[in-house]
Amino acid sequence: MGNKKSPGLRRFMRGLMSLLPASIAEWIWEERRFLLLLGFFFIISGIFYDTPQVAMWLGFFFAAYSAIANDSIQTIGTFLASNADKKWWLLWLWIGGIFIVTVFYSWYTYSGDVTYERLTSRGFDEAPVSFKFLQVAAPLFLLILTRLKMPVSTTFLLLSAFAATTTGIADVLYKSLSGYFIAFIVAIVIWLGLHKVLKRLFSGPAGAFWRPLQWVVSGILWAVWLMQDAANIAVYLPRSLGVSSFLVFTGFIFFGLGILFYLRGDRIQQIVTEKSYVTDVRSATVIDGVYAAILYYFKTISVIPMSTTWVFIGLLAGREIAMSITDAKGRGRPVQQAFVLISKDAAYAIIGLIISIIIAVAINPVILEELINYFFG
Template structure:
């Protein structure tokens, strides 16, 4: 159980943190990593303690209410976080919700998780495409980007980005605490809370010091993600999607699919309006990102069947 938490905690944070903090890290690369880590750690600590205090020791915001702790632990449960760890190291943005929670979920709940996640991709894709068709010429053109880089309104956007990042980070944590804490009891003592929080903050420090690692490329290759205004808008749109759609019910969902859908819709809209000559290349990029998350889903399903085979065989 403890080993499972340690593996899942590191793998989930390393894979998913780039969805929420990737643009924040990129557009604030001139700041020392410890400052960015301290800011993100403060938001995480407050979000975790809030759920623990107001939900009677539950830190998952009720996302684990329908996923009980197994009566008997089996070594094969560790295959899920180990596979996630490997996929993260090679830069595949796999859904941590699928690969971790599906091991512990009933068949009916797995279907609901998949359905909610696929709808999340579609909603994010369409919403981002429509929004960026409207704003791309004013926000993402070379002239507009250079104005921000040269200092016009930059202080406003710096404040806006840190605020939007705090909002987005807290909404992501509400969704993904379930993936991190699924190996632990559903009600944590204050001692367990302190130790688990300390471990998570250490893992985050390692990731921030690496500036995201290999999987950061999912964000860094997208248009203008190092520009602070563009990064702020991505964070804000993503946060609103998680806040509205993610909280529509307590069924866990893949934030990865929502994030990839958002980037895909944004990239296509920007290319269609501002860079038509590169639209074929962008289409390939969008297709490759979708292929990666679908691959992650297939791997997750295979691992779930493998784990259940080992459990039933023994």
């Protein structure tokens, strides 16, 4: 009897969808399972947000998967794109193993802190003892943006919900914007200045040594990224984790990475694959190496968290412009198309920033007044 009703129910749902613009209706129908699951998570957040011990882990679970799913394009996006012919579980074990080693080193060295002291900076040094609904649900907004293939800043979206002062948000914003422009300039200098060298280097089939080199470089990048962005996930948790909490933290993210690799990065992976010439192992190795060096530089100058997303899109933007100018063997795209592409990525990042500030202000309305005074007062 249930089977007889289901076609009618489907027709009814499609009838409702016909009242919406075609593109929106099609997206909702295609994503109906995802939206139902998301709605369930919002309900769960509303039920448990005022139970701190439950809300703490619930927010962490949401943040762990959503942050890594969105930020995967930065660190393992080129790794996935250039290793599409490899078994997913081999890639997972390599990246997952590096994750365990990296966070264990921080946990052991910094007395239970898995963030390399990123959360000791102003405004983030105290673990939350109570939660508001939007703090727990903030990662769910990130899941929506990820599903829409938007490379937004998880740092802004997640950390801003817990900022105790506007100084903390402003410091993160300043450091992140600096990262974007430095990465943009460095990429242009490298791909313009070395385009003849890179042209010779990338001619013909890749040598056998490139594949293991890329795995090593990608592993280093992933480790350095974790040193910056683990704070976005651990912000829900005590600043010092005991053994059992550390095992939950590590195990959940490790197996979450397995899902991500099984899905081959999911839809947001298109942010990487639509760029010029990123599936070649040699190009992917150079991109990851430059990115890792920039992130390590910012790690050393201060413990203030930063948006690695802004650094990444700045790097890809500078590279696209340089390749458009040199047009090495036709691998670049026309400059006008390159500007459209990088403008789209920047626009998405700005949308994420705006949403994160809206969430922060909704949680603590005083933040808006303080931000205005900080930047314009």
